Amino acid sequence: MDFLILHDGWLPILSILMILPLAGAFLLFVIPGENFQKYWALGVTTVTAAVSLPLYFRFDSTTYKYQFGEHHSWIPALDVNYTLGIDGISLLLVLMTTLLMPLCVLCSWRYITTKVREFMFCLLLIETSMLGVFMALDFVFFYIVWEATLIPMFFLIGVWGGERKIYASIKFFLYTLAGSVLMLVAIIALYFNTDPHTFSIPLLMGQGYSSIFQKWVFVAFFLAFAIKVPMFPFHTWLPAAHVQAPTAGSVILASVLLKMGTYGFLRFCLPITPAATVTFTPFILWLSVAGILYGGFTALAQSDMKKLIAYSSVGHMGFVTLGIFVLNPIGLEGALLQMINHGITTGALFLCVGMIYERTHTRDLDLNAGVGQYMPVYVTFLAFFSLSSLAFPGTNSFIAEFMILAGGFAKSKLIATCAIPGAILAAAYMLRMLQKIVWGGTENPTHTGLSDLNTREIVTLAPLLLLVFWIGLAPKPFLNVMHASVAHLLEQVNGLQAGVAPMAKIMLP
Amino acid sequence: MNTFSPFTLSSLSSMGPELVLLSVGILLIVVDLFCKNRLLLPWLTAAGTLVALVLLFNTSSATVFGNMYIVDGYSVFFKMVCLVGVLFTVLLSERYLEIEKLHHGEYYSLLIFCTVGMMAxxxxxxxxxxxxxxxLMALSAYCLVGLLKQDSRSNEASLKYFLMGAFSTxxxxxxxxxxxxxxxxxxxSVLSERVVSLDLMNNHALLVGLGLVLVAFCFKLAAAPFHMWAPDVYEGAPSSITAFLAVxxxxxxxxxxGRVLIMGFGDVHIHWGPLIAFIAVLTMAIGNIxxxxxxxxxxxxAYSSVAHAGYALLGILAGNNEGLSATMNYLFIYAFMNMGAFAILIMLCDNKRRGEQLDDYRGLAKTNPLAAAxxxxxxxxLAGIPPTAGFIGKFYLLVAAIHAGYIVTVVAAMVFSVVSAYYYLRVVRYMYFENAEQETAVSMSPGMTAALVLAMIGMVGMAIFPGPILSFAGKSLIGY
Amino acid sequence: MEVIISSKPLVAMLCALFGAILVSLSGRKPNIRESWSVAAAVCMFGVIASMAPEVMAGNIYKYQLFDMLPGLSLTFRADAFSMIFAIVASFLWILAAFYSMGYMRGLQEHAQTRFNTCFALSLFGAIGVAFADNLFTLYLFYEIVSICTYPLVAHHQDEEGYSGARKYIVYLTTTAKGLLLPAMILIYVLTGSLDFADNIHTGIFPAGVSSVVVTILYICCLIGFAKNGLMPFHNWLPGAMVAPTPVSALLHAVAVVKVGVFSTTRVMLYVFGTDQMSALNLGVPTAYFVSFTIITASIIALTKDNLKARLAYSTVSQLAYIILGVALLTPNGIEGGLVHIANHAFAKITLFFCAGAIYVATRKKTISEMAGLGRTMPFTFAAFGIASLSMIGAPPVGGFVTKWKLLVGAMEMPAHSIGILLVLLASTLLNAAYFAPVTYRAFFGKRPVGETYEGIKEAPLSMVIPLMIAAIISVIIGIYPDFMMTFVNMVTQ
Structure with missing residues (x-):
């Protein structure tokens, strides 16, 4: 257990983070009145967010070990444990999750008119399982919470979704389920190939499995994570799910659920199957590039705002996987940062789409053309988030994309160069959307009577805008917590020495 | 092992639960004759079952009647599963029989005799x-299936079940x-020694014999390709009996x-292992598709129950204690989840509709949120999706099968479990995503409530604390 | 040389930023709004001017705002090079602020608040480019300029406006994202830093970097800063002519194209360095490459009857002078190129102001319609004439200093002097050919038949005075070039 630093004091903060939303969810059933239920959900998520903040301040960024650890035996017969802990890779993802949830509640305030209690129940339930995914250090527990996210999401899409919600929800569910079942097989195979048998994730790392075994395990993991991310040929569930999901569902889906895939790469593929990772790297890099370009071109052709952003996600996540698999510190840290950024920016964009949809009841670009004239505050927010999404310098995505591409150039100039058109495309489709919404054409649909954002909506968007610029201009507080863990991760993958300043390694020969 | 243990009264004490049930069964017939209060019968049955259950855990391990009757942890575990199944069935029957106007005292006694047969x-x-x-089990079951005399489906099911059963016998x-x-x-126990000592490991005639036994049991398990009777019988039988039969x-x-293959023919595992693997995959494929x-x-x-038999076979397939305990664990969990699902099915059954069609579940979440939930x-x-108990059960099976090296079989099992998710989700879709055409009136009964509460407690308990049942199953095997 | 850590460069930029915010908040009261514009412009110029003495003394202002990654930060510096551009831009903003007040009100344009806000934001970006201390900061503000000028170009919100604006943004972002961004990242990967060098010679590349890679990077930068209007990526500029005239003036003289040229030269001198460029023999090909732009754009300008279009192509041609000068890599050449940033700015803004004044007064756009107009609008056309002289390079106007320096610079490279000299000669003739007739016709040409120019008088004073001032300064920096030359000389030392 030397990989785990147990939590100090008597409060198991990670468990508390998971239990708070869960308990809040079940308590919803004794709370009468939709309004109270909304306030209750808001309160629970806010308290969870507040409780999660000390994680950052008490995080020890000098060690790669898992912190705030908890360890209890769960199924002794199989040595399955309830092990929690976070390191530099998961810390920010946990914080992002807790931060986004109150915003998801806020954005559903008016959007959700039926079955409010059940909706909030799903939201809180999914928060618990998402946090569990990022905190779990035991494979069985991880798999359980990983799959558990599907059920609330299935309902979020299926019950409160758009016209083709049934198709979208079932496709989402089956697609992601199909991806992850093989992962379970791989997990069990790992268990038996390790001596002593264990499901403890950190203990499975660096075991030096045989090369062929690594490849099989990698493929099983890859399928699960690539579908979740989604990487290029496995992305077809995403636009359907995004378009049909309610705003909060889209936000959660884009901001957190997709990150679970890339998190999986970082946490499992790289350290557990390093040899296979290195073998498959070229293919994955090219898949990432394909995803970047495909996402960009497809987004350019969309007229539905949500679809546009959904496809842009495919492109952005392509950058993340590119950053992960260049396997150098700057690329990895960039990928990790991009995961956070994508959560913030794309989440915010989905919130924006939801806000306009509540007013005009359409997400069509042409029908929403020219609302900028009537909603100046709204388009200001939209503009900043769009710029962030196209990696405008000074915003969060730029710094991450910069790092990823720097890592890419350090790895292979060809691949990085091929990814560059993705950056251009991002600018193209985002500016196209922005142009349509803010300006429209010479003849715009009439939008008189549209009200600009109210305080609740501004409060929903403002924290995200703050983060856009904070990360964009001063990313150090976010990057500092990653260094030790990323360095350790790379050490596990290709034997790079830990503690080397991340930048020193990027020099080309 | 060959020492003959004579029949003594103390041998009977090892059969306590069986004897209790037997007397309850006879008592039921008598009570049915003289007592008009119909409610007495189910509660008497339930009480008898509970007493048997309590006795079960207080019976010490023994081998009686000259090795013919073994009371060990293994049998106790399975008896427990059977008794839990019966208990559920009784609780469900109380109301169901009223709706179906099925007023036969012998229903309960048949149920009890069937149970005694299983315990034997x-x-x-x-x-x-x-x-x-x-x-004993089969004959009782044939009657139970055909109890709905007015319903031609029930008659057909009974006949079919009987013919197929007779054939398999x-x-x-x-x-x-x-x-x-x-x-x-x-x-x-002697068998396994003889197989080795007589060097029959590769004897074709023995394998044919084993194969025939296997086929007969596959009939009972409703494992493909010997499952054809199952859907018709399950559909035709009274719902409570369907639930019972499936568990x-x-x-x-x-x-x-498990006893025959692992205890009697453990040494010829290489011969029956691939066969079971094939049957398991085929069962899952046919059941799910x-x-x-x-x-x-x-x-x-009914088909899902066929498929689940395929999953449970994965543990047998492993051919070792680990696998067997996984199967036991799974069957126990399956008893709860399947009974729970049938409980809802019966709950929605009223005079106008049978609660059997998918359309009956349209919009259930709106008309009856609790039932839907x-x-x-x-x-x-049932779909085995985490964090439910069904996943835990499936997980052990996979662990066991992978440990035994049946990776391909496991992968197939996983693929079919995704397929199965589709049709389970379809029910969820009907319940939650579609709107109701008509109001559903649900009348609860104490038995139904008890069944649902029991099933729910079992589900949640085994999901959160999956350890105890597995270790219980594991311990049951130690003296084996 | 001494480094002064001071936030003054940042303060100068914030003047514009806060100006923009205040303008956007006081949209309902035009007078207050415009006074914010002017106040911001004056403040900014004041702050920048206050830095001039120290910079002239050879010191550098530096201020690091955010440290992002090792070797990547948001840092500002005010050195002689940036002062050339900063002083010109901030001063011209004052003129433009007054001028646009008159222009926009004179034409009763819509959305003046948005217009003024974006105007101020563009200046914010332009000054940011001037004070950038590293490639990242430069890129950041370069992109801000692109985005903030989009609403200005699309101001009229008609079909023509949108298509011009679309072309504008497509050209600029595509080149920036497609060429600059990878170049920047690759430079970062190669050197571990994006900071500019301290002098124009050394560059920032360590020894041993592949010359092929450096050459590719150089080409990416040269073309990537598409705001510099080099052919073949110049097409956005004539397209952007649909904007209101003050915007054209701003685009051409101050914020946009100058940002492009400034960035190009900044990168040529402070990232690649003259040593590296000479070693890789990049200077001369660049010189010939831009010569093509000089000649071709001038020829196209000849064919344009629309005054603003002619001015636009003139800009394309003149910008190339600046790059030509720097590409000569000789001290005189560089000085000539850099001083032309100022000379061209004053002259070109005068020309555009004149075009705008003519339009406000007469609603005329084409040159052929303006025959004989000079007698009705003498001040405007006098200013136009003076500015034309500067463009042509005739004494005593600013343009002459440029030409002189460039010629000397060209002579310093014996191997190629003849070619460069021919280019300069040809372009001077062409300049004269397309500028001289405008003034000549206005004063001496025959009025079109039936045209009486009745009721037409000079444009409002708030327009005429700025354009006169700009013209006069053009003359002053021609007669007394020392002020600008001080900075320029400091760059080459």
């Missing part, structure tokens, strides 16, 4: 005893006789299969 099967240390128990007997002819014994006799058949096409929930659950949990559990 489970404890059978000799193929003959196994056969006896099996027949024939095969079983033939198989047993072959084995006996080669080894000179029907005693399972208890199946568990008993698994118990025997056929279930997709069903419009009737009851029939869908419970059904949801049972369905997700």
């Amino acid at each position: 099967m489970v404890s059978g240390g000799d193929l003959i005893v196994v056969y006896l128990g099996l027949e 024939g095969l079983l007997l033939y198989g047993i006789s072959l084995i006996y002819g080669l080894t000179g014994t029907t005693d399972l 208890a006799p199946k568990a008993a058949a698994f118990a025997v299969l 056929a279930a997709i096409a069903q419009k009737s929930l009851k029939r869908m659950l 419970l059904m949801l949990v049972f369905l997700f559990s």
